[in-house]
Amino acid sequence: MRTIEDCKLYVITGEQYHPGRPLAEVMEAAIAGGADIVQLRDKNGTPAERFAKAKFLRALTRRHGALFIVNDDTELALAADADGVHLGQDDLPLEEARRRVGRGMLIGISTHEIAQALEAERAGADYVGVGPVYPTATKPGRKAVTTSYVSEAAAMLRIPFFAIGGIAPETAGDVLAAGARRLCAVSAVVGHPDPAAVCVSLKRSIEKWEALDAGRMNGWTTAESMETEETKKSEKIKETEETKVTEETKVTEETKVTEETEESEVTKVTEESLVTEECMKTAAVVSPVAATADGMRIPLLLNGKRAWSEASTLGALATALGLAERRVMAELNGEAVPREDWNTVQIRADDRVEFVQFVGGG
Numbered sequence: 001m002r003t004i005e006d007c008k009l010y011v012i013t014g015e016q017y018h019p020g021r022p023l024a025e026v027m028e029a030a031i032a033g034g035a036d037i038v039q040l041r042d043k044n045g046t047p048a049e050r051f052a053k054a055k056f057l058r059a060l061t062r063r064h065g066a067l068f069i070v071n072d073d074t075e076l077a078l079a080a081d082a083d084g085v086h087l088g089q090d091d092l093p094l095e096e097a098r099r100r101v102g103r104g105m106l107i108g109i110s111t112h113e114i115a116q117a118l119e120a121e122r123a124g125a126d127y128v129g130v131g132p133v134y135p136t137a138t139k140p141g142r143k144a145v146t147t148s149y150v151s152e153a154a155a156m157l158r159i160p161f162f163a164i165g166g167i168a169p170e171t172a173g174d175v176l177a178a179g180a181r182r183l184c185a186v187s188a189v190v191g192h193p194d195p196a197a198v199c200v201s202l203k204r205s206i207e208k209w210e211a212l213d214a215g216r217m218n219g220w221t222t223a224e225s226m227e228t229e230e231t232k233k234s235e236k237i238k239e240t241e242e243t244k245v246t247e248e249t250k251v252t253e254e255t256k257v258t259e260e261t262e263e264s265e266v267t268k269v270t271e272e273s274l275v276t277e278e279c280m281k282t283a284a285v286v287s288p289v290a291a292t293a294d295g296m297r298i299p300l301l302l303n304g305k306r307a308w309s310e311a312s313t314l315g316a317l318a319t320a321l322g323l324a325e326r327r328v329m330a331e332l333n334g335e336a337v338p339r340e341d342w343n344t345v346q347i348r349a350d351d352r353v354e355f356v357q358f359v360g361g362g
């Protein structure tokens with residue numbers, strides 16, 4: 001059976017979004033498209049109706065190896081043999097819910113700010129919802145937390161979190177760029193004529209970011225591994241550097257050759273050429289795997305790669321990367337920033353920073 005860590009796409013029922021279309025058909029399509037978790041959220045049904053739906057969804061999810069969570073109601077979760085229960089800030093307190101459902105059942109908690117999420121983690125929640133990221137008709141009147149809360153959650157939580165509220169194929173990219181790796185949706189999936197296709201699209205977006213993470217973990221040196229590196233004998237380090245030619249670096253070499261033969265004036269600085277191990281020694285920029293929960297690092301996209309920066313200005317970041325004296329240009333969110341402004345331009349969460357270096361030309 002799937003564990004909560006395995007689960008990336010979470011779909012919640014919302015029968016108001018598919019009038020005339022059976023719950024069974026919609027949720028089966030969502031699972032077929034890749035939903036890993038299904039939650040029964042039914043605010044209007046009678047107890048008997050809710051029990052019947054819960055029993056049905058339990059059987060459906062079990063058949064497909066997906067998890068089944070009941071919203072709000074620990075008794076219904078137990079009666080239906082669900083995998084877990086989801087509780088909001090105004091629902092049953094987590095400690096009481098744990099007492100009722102025992103250790104074997106998952107408990108998820110809705111959170112709308114980082115303090116609530118850290119408290120849920122401390123109190124033993126198995127996962128948290130982080131939202132609503134965007135305003136949503138499914139939860140009217142609740143203020144959007146925006147992607148900055150997603151970034152905080154990504155930097156500070158150890159337990160899995162699901163970004164929720166206005167999640168759709170159109171918004172998923174920004175939410176994933178902010179650091180979410182798990183998404184939860186209602187209307188975009190169940191209100192769509194083709195719920196399976198929406199799930200496939202959301203799942204692909206998540207997997208794309210996971211693949212980027214994996215590439216980064218191979219390509220980046222973490223603070224911890226730097227220490228290990230430094231204890232190695234210098235010959236050994238040299239030997240490793242000579243033999244460590246990854247597919248990625250090969251591609252970079254090929255790209256460089258092509259660009260040089262085409263005599264292009266500028267080329268985007270690659271991670272390999274700029275964010276070297278020397279840079280990493282400053283620990284001002286660390287890979288996601290080395291990020292700690294001190295909350296002081298700014299999440300950003302550095303030359304297209306996710307990074308956490310302790311530097312708060314473009315100038316400090318360039319210095320930390322060893323680029324301050326090099327012939328490079330800086331772009332912040334697609335706009336070139338003159339070098340004389342680097343030290344005054346602040347870096348904010350989710351900024352896109354590109355360092356671009358001159359090659360050849362006049």
Ligand SMILES: Cc1ncc(COP(=O)(O)OP(=O)(O)O)c(N)n1
Nearest residue numbers: 071072086087088089110129164184
């Ligand atoms: C995964 C997930 N996250 C958040 C919620 C919202 O729970 P809550 O704040 O209790 O609001 P209601 O859903 O009960 O209206 C959720 N259900 N699931």
Ligand SMILES: Cc1nc(C(=O)O)sc1CCOP(=O)(O)O
Nearest residue numbers: 131132136138165166185186187
């Ligand atoms: C049920 C719920 N809880 C939220 C929270 O932030 O806690 S947002 C939400 C509704 C999500 O619906 P949709 O995908 O249609 O926007």
Ligand SMILES: [Mg+2]
Nearest residue numbers: 072087088091
């Ligand atoms: Mg609730």
